[in-house]
Amino acid sequence: MVRFASLFVATLVSAATLVATPAQAVGFQTTANNLNVRSDAYLSSSVIKVLPGPVAVDVDCQRSGDSVTVPGKAATTWWAHLPAHNGYVTVGYLNTTATKLPGVPECAPNPNPPVNVTLADVQAMFGSRIANPTLVNQGLPSLNQAMRDANITTARRKAAFLATLVHESRLEYNIREIGDTRLYGGRGYIQLTGDFNYGPAGRYFGIDLLGNPELARSLQWSAPIARWYWTVARNINPMADALHMGKVNAAIGYPAGAEDQRRCDSFKNALRYLTGSVPAGIICTRPTAYAGDTSKLSRAQFDALGIAPGTVG
CATH class of the missing domain: 1.10.530.10 (Lysozyme)
Known part of the structure; x- marks a missing residue:
């Protein structure tokens, strides 16, 4: 009985691990130290995490937002969503010369966007x-x-x-x-x-x-x-x-x-x-x-x- 329970738990853990990384995620490398991960694709969006150095990241979708210009690169309005960090980084700080990531789908729009306070x-x-x-x-x-x-x-x-x-x-x-x-x-x-x-x-x-x-x-x-x-x-x-x-x-x-x-x-x-x-x-x-x-x-x-x-x- 204990053996069966252990196998069952192991199967659940394995399944959870598979779900944790989206099937469509594409791997990239960040190119900056202390890179802000923001809650949305805007420079005014709150910083939810700071990545301390160039690291490998998975990107599951991208969203158009504020324009960012990184020295030596063309300006881009596209931001990559990092599912492991539940936030966005500008495409300008990923290891690509593209202004929009090839092979990465656009993030689904929010069907019920919150109403801003004026x-x-x-x-x-x-x-x-x-x-x-x-x-x-x-x-x-x-x-x-x-x-x-x-x-x-x-x-x-x-x-x-x-x-x-x-x-x-x-x-x-x-x-x-x-x-x-x-x-x-x-x-x-x-x-x-x-x-x-x-x-x-x-x-x-x-x-x-x-x-x-x-x-x-x-x-x-x-x-x-x-x-x-x-x-x-x-x-x-x-x-x-x-x-x-x-x-x-x-x-x-x-x-x-x-x-x-x-x-x-x-x-x-x-x-x-x-x-x-x-x-x-x-x-x-x-x-x-x-x-x-x-x-x-x-x-x-x-x-x-x-x-x-x-x-x-």
């Missing part, structure tokens, strides 16, 4: 909190991409995310917390704070945030870092799904107080704009376990606050 949208949601419309508008392409990458595509998730950011940074990607002179003080959309956040965020993206904390409020990294905090440092989408703005605020990391209600009111305004009404069941207050400053907790420690004593599994 400047008019956030002004309608948050009014005078949008204090610098030009700057907010400049950051929206990267912020919309980060929202897509984080699966912030429903009204509840968009409302919670945008309401949080408008209070954190007024939706200005390059903001520095006023009066905060600490080396790892608040920066960017999500006001990244503390070496306990700068370090892990930098490692996740393959950049040295501890050595260069100002990257946290650059146009390139501010939105991806907000996405990282929302989905990696914390798991906030389910809280938004449950209309529990109290837990969302706790997850951002500051002690309970009057600010919770202000952010919850912004959440309601955003929902009213996005859906035409404010649903019943919104929770603005925090459970007692979340009342303190949770900013320095790891994700595991934060998640444990919501687990009843003796709970397993």
Whole structure:
């Protein structure tokens, strides 16, 4: 019986391995050090990984996007999808002189492309909190991409995310917390704070945030870092799904107080704009376990606050 089970498991593993590499994948070599793998075929798309040096990669499809010119090569608008890394690199940094990869199919279009948030949208949601419309508008392409990458595509998730950011940074990607002179003080959309956040965020993206904390409020990294905090440092989408703005605020990391209600009111305004009404069941207050400053907790420690004593599994 054990022998049969082992053979069965081995067969499943073998089958899974075969599925992992698409049949139509074509092998190439990257030609650059520290090559960004982006979530889509645009320079504004968030960086999801950095390939440290020339490496072999499989390409299963290609997509037209932003034009990129690599020294010594013709400009190309084509980007190769790397299934092993779940992202795109420009064809310009692959070992080919072609501007479009021969023998590689085009990627299927997204049948349900997410709707971008516009400047008019956030002004309608948050009014005078949008204090610098030009700057907010400049950051929206990267912020919309980060929202897509984080699966912030429903009204509840968009409302919670945008309401949080408008209070954190007024939706200005390059903001520095006023009066905060600490080396790892608040920066960017999500006001990244503390070496306990700068370090892990930098490692996740393959950049040295501890050595260069100002990257946290650059146009390139501010939105991806907000996405990282929302989905990696914390798991906030389910809280938004449950209309529990109290837990969302706790997850951002500051002690309970009057600010919770202000952010919850912004959440309601955003929902009213996005859906035409404010649903019943919104929770603005925090459970007692979340009342303190949770900013320095790891994700595991934060998640444990919501687990009843003796709970397993």
